[in-house]
Amino acid sequence: MYPSAYIHYLTEFHVERDYFECHEILEEYWKKDPPQDRKRYWVGFIQLAVALYHQRRNNFIGAKRLIANSLRILEEEKAAVESLGLDHKELINLLKQTDQKIAAHSPYESIMLPLTDQALIKACQKQGKSKSGQQNDFLTHKHRLRDRTEVLQAREKAKMLRKKSRD
Template identity: 50%
Template sequence: MYPDAYIRYLIHFHTDRDYFECHEILEEHWKKDGYKKVWVVLIQIAVALYHHRRGNQRGALRMMRKALTLLSKEQKAIRELGLDEQRLSKQLECYIERMEQNGAYESIELPIRDETLRKTCQAICEERGLTWGKASDMNDVFLIHKHKLRDRSDVIAARERKKTSKELPTS
């Protein structure tokens, strides 16, 4: 019923709190799914939390505000993803207020209203030995700074190949 990418997003979001991976998973799906804005809402929430956890209050606040604005336009689509759009909106408003008052990062739970979706995710977590609802590990440096510490050699090589192919003379 729900896309596999969405299930994977929810599992990362609620277990290891790997918001960078949440972003990567849904961005890829977003491109394949016709650039639907509902996915952008969820991507922006993950990115905002990633920035906030890293101490980038300004970037987090800007991204969370964008997510809230887009959520107001995508309420039906959010509901169709099994989330409670009204609770999510209130949750984002409260989180924004928290950030405006320089509150520290805090792990959140997305308000899943579809019990079948929640149970599916939790069953997958149980199979994999993951803990649903676990708070973010603030001592995991790789998790917190993943965009800087991950292996990007494949991305760099692809860019170099593209650059080289543009520089080749055509007949």
């Protein structure tokens, strides 16, 4: 029916409002395809989640840039958006409204993506039954609290390789 990563993303998006986790889930799924086969619309959904994450943290500059990118991508991906059980027109209107709120530095408010497929809604509800829906500082500052050892090691290795190639 739909990729399980997408259902997991929607559950985190609508129940926990853990936008950082939404980003992690879809980015991992998106990267499973070879670079030339990666679907652009997943980037639109990833950037939407990260925009809301930034808005919640009052990083309106980052939120504005990401919501604008998300909107641009998802506007162009009508068939893909609709194949994912969403109302494309309502989604675009929602993103435009969210973009305006971010531009006005309005405080974060959660949004509901306009799901149209009842089977998808039921799948998300089933997965979300154990979710609490509580917002806390962990969700707001998750990127600072996670273990980034592997990322930092990979960056250091790339830095050393670049230095070695220049020498």
